[in-house]
Amino acid sequence: MVQRVRTAVFPVAGLGTRFLPATKAMPKEMLTVVDKPVIQYAVDEAREAGIEHFVFVTGRNKGVIEDHFDRQFELEATLEARGKTEALEQLRRDLPKAGQSSFTRQQEPLGLGHAVWCARDIVGREPFALLLPDMIFKSSPGVLKQMMDAYEETGGNIIAVEECAPEDVSSYGVVARGEGPDSGFAITGMVEKPKPEDAPSNLIISGRYILQPEIFSLLGEQTVGTGGEIQITDAMHYLMDRQPFIGVKYDGQVFDCGSKIGFLTANVAFALDRPDIADAFLSELKTLTGDTPISIED
Template structure:
């Protein structure tokens, strides 16, 4: 019988150097797309998929993330006194229930695989979801919900993938596609940042995973890979020789909010999707004299 996935891990220890100086004192995961932090979007996606326990792997200067998922009684009292019930309801809706969040520290920047390994004692001997908050997905249902459907049918490990132009595969982890439909095909191999001519496909790993707990034992003994870091892809390649991996080519739109272009694009798309913002935002955009630069 397939064990239910109840826990999600969120690696939030990164330094966010691509967004300096904004991230000098504020975690990159708290950068906002319109009016919600990136980490909130990832947690919302996990909650929609049925996740009950949220594990954050933090680092230095990340205490504000813990504060974000805690109650602020002074703020709530002020909102209540001023009759701002809509804002108060929204704040309370975003909070996980008491006892549903855990925080652990990655004390050295040793890579994504090491960050996941730091959550081992909290996750325990159970499958878990792994969500990279830098990646923002817009789709209904959410990407993790789509992955859960495949997991319930096939068990094992599940990885979300998307297509990119063949000219871009060298920037990503790429999977080899076996038999099966887009929403649940066998993954027969993985390679990290291959040369274009060596890539097994143009399907890249997209920052959403469902993994079995055996990954922790592999990460404990994983040698450092690219960049001198412990890479999750290396451990998954080993686990693939023992357990099945399923790929899900999700439906939706992705934004790499770890990069400035992706982050700015996400803000525009999400703003235009808001009924309370779209009319005014469009008016302001039309006022801009973008000329040939915009049409090029």
């Protein structure tokens, strides 16, 4: 029987420079897609997959994230007094239970691998999920739940992947595909941001991982890699010599909310998926576009 995954790590220390000036005083993870912060989508996905402990690796000026995942008694009292029961219930549903959230600081911007390493003492000697909040998904079940299903069958390390245009692989971590179905195939290699002619496939890593705790010791010993940062892909590459890695080509649509186009597209896609506002929003879009046909792309 494989060891259960109870903990998820969320790296939220980035500066969000691509969204300045909006992110000068507000963390990029608190920018909203429709009416919910980006970070909340990742937490909801983790909760659906059975995660019980949510670990946020933060940086300076990120205190509002901690406040978001805490109770606001004055707001709750006001909503209750005004009979806003639906909004009050939504706030309470979004909150992790007492003791389920932990926060630790990444004091230097040394990359994703370093951010994960900063969570080592909280995670301990257990497998854990890693979710990059910039990437939000429209999928049912959620992407992490799809990965959990594969993990229960195979154990090891699980990576969510998707296809991209071959000429775009130099922007991503890329895996080499071995035997197995889309729902769980062997990963035989991986490389960070290869040239198109050197890429082992067009399957790119999509910001969702299940990792074994041995990754921490590798990250602690690792020197800087691509971009002058400690890369999680490099540590996973070394761990592949000791443990299996499984790829899951997930069923769903991803939106990269770390880019302006991805963020705006996510707002349109999720708004059109909301029964309470979809018709009115689509009408406004048609007015703006002069009835030009609208397509939603990731």
